[in-house]
Amino acid sequence: MILQIISAFFATFFFAILFNVSKKELGYCGLVGSLGWLIYLFIFKWTDSVIFSNFISALSISIISRILAKLRKMPITIFLIPGIIPLVPGAGMYKTMYAVLNQNFKEAAFYGAQTFEIAGAIAIAIIFISSFDTLSHKKTK
Amino acid sequence: MDHKLLLNFAIQAGEIMLRSGAETYRVEDTIMRILSVYDFESIEVFVTPTGIIATIDDKNIEMTTKLKRINSRTIRLDKVALVNDLSRKYVLGKISLQDAIEELKKIDKISPYQPLILISVTGLTSAFFTIVFGGNYKDFLISLSIGIILGIIQRLFINLQLSRFLADMLGGFLVGFLALLLTSIIPSTNFDNIIIGSIMPMVPGVAITNAIRDTIEGNLLSGISRGVEAFFVAISIATGVAIALKVWLPF
Numbered sequence: 001m002i003l004q005i006i007s008a009f010f011a012t013f014f015f016a017i018l019f020n021v022s023k024k025e026l027g028y029c030g031l032v033g034s035l036g037w038l039i040y041l042f043i044f045k046w047t048d049s050v051i052f053s054n055f056i057s058a059l060s061i062s063i064i065s066r067i068l069a070k071l072r073k074m075p076i077t078i079f080l081i082p083g084i085i086p087l088v089p090g091a092g093m094y095k096t097m098y099a100v101l102n103q104n105f106k107e108a109a110f111y112g113a114q115t116f117e118i119a120g121a122i123a124i125a126i127i128f129i130s131s132f133d134t135l136s137h138k139k140t141k
Numbered sequence: 142m143d144h145k146l147l148l149n150f151a152i153q154a155g156e157i158m159l160r161s162g163a164e165t166y167r168v169e170d171t172i173m174r175i176l177s178v179y180d181f182e183s184i185e186v187f188v189t190p191t192g193i194i195a196t197i198d199d200k201n202i203e204m205t206t207k208l209k210r211i212n213s214r215t216i217r218l219d220k221v222a223l224v225n226d227l228s229r230k231y232v233l234g235k236i237s238l239q240d241a242i243e244e245l246k247k248i249d250k251i252s253p254y255q256p257l258i259l260i261s262v263t264g265l266t267s268a269f270f271t272i273v274f275g276g277n278y279k280d281f282l283i284s285l286s287i288g289i290i291l292g293i294i295q296r297l298f299i300n301l302q303l304s305r306f307l308a309d310m311l312g313g314f315l316v317g318f319l320a321l322l323l324t325s326i327i328p329s330t331n332f333d334n335i336i337i338g339s340i341m342p343m344v345p346g347v348a349i350t351n352a353i354r355d356t357i358e359g360n361l362l363s364g365i366s367r368g369v370e371a372f373f374v375a376i377s378i379a380t381g382v383a384i385a386l387k388v389w390l391p392f
Contacts, residue, residue, distance in 0.1 A: 020216060090344060
């Protein structure tokens with residue numbers, strides 16, 4: 001588990017380089033990614049619900065990114081985009097595709113629905129935090 | 142004050158941000174703020190992922206509109222941050238228009254990370270994600286080599302200006318094929334973990350995040366188009382991997 005969290009740090013760190021994030025911010029991107037994954041693993045162990053763990057993790061990632069954006073005076077997306085990447089349901093997509101390929105439509109429907117639910121949970125979490133964003137910058141206008 | 146110069150500066154700042162993967166609403170907001178420095182009677186800005194239109198009008202000037210079409214987009218989050226910073230400095234009056242224009246030209250010329258770095262980073266991203274999703278050290282090494290090959294192929298596709306969707310489909314096929322080939326040669330490895338980890342560098346993270354954030358800000362048109370982009374990229378990758386599996390599995 002510790003190995004996974006350390007790997008999440010490096011995975012997010014290197015992913016941020018792919019998106020040309022400037023050198024000074026790379027460490028913070030890695031931090032957001034590994035914290036998000038830590039929270040995901042923790043909640044998953046506790047509740048055993050994939051959707052709920054994704055939701056809470058995405059919520060935490062958005063909050064951390066927001067705080068970092070304020071501290072570092074950067075657009076929030078610098079931290080949010082790499083940070084959220086480990087949660088993107090690539091595995092769900094792959095399993096859905098694999099089941100379709102094997103004509104196992106029952107499994108395909110299950111994984112397909114789960115993938116959409118995860119994507120939805122992440123979206124709602126980001127929306128939730130970004131809405132506060134909107135509130136505060138509308139006020140300052 | 143030269144209003145054309147100001148409009149040009151605002152649009153160019155917006156263009157660089159939009160080309161580099163900023164959210165559409167952020168681009169709209171930035172242009173709006175730059176133009177609001179002078180109290181024009183009316184300022185209208187309309188931005189979509191593929192173009193920018195801005196109009197300014199006042200009693201003393203002729204109504205001026207500028208349209209800028211955005212054709213190619215690359216992900217340069219460093220430029221987004223720098224232009225964002227520059228526009229803030231300009232709006233707060235810390236920098237003159239002339240200096241800001243010079244600064245903007247400099248930002249646009251900043252080069253991305255070296256191709257060699259990007260290629261090795263593609264490999265490392267694949268490798269570490271394989272561990273995150275439960276792979277062992279052998280899976281790690283296989284993903285590392287697949288990722289490096291993927292990185293080289295992606296550079297090649299960019300130079301050939303291949304369509305994003307075709308490039309991702311071929312990338313998915315390559316990942317699937319190499320994963321199956323290497324796992325069949327090397328014992329105690331798991332091709333699921335390797336494939337899931339190795340497709341991560343192709344995941345449309347910017348499109349997904351921006352689709353959500355644009356929708357929230359009421360930029361519905363951009364939200365939908367970016368959502369569709371993300372969806373089709375995902376389908377392209379999955380199709381590529383599926384073709385590899387379909388070709389390989391009967392053997």
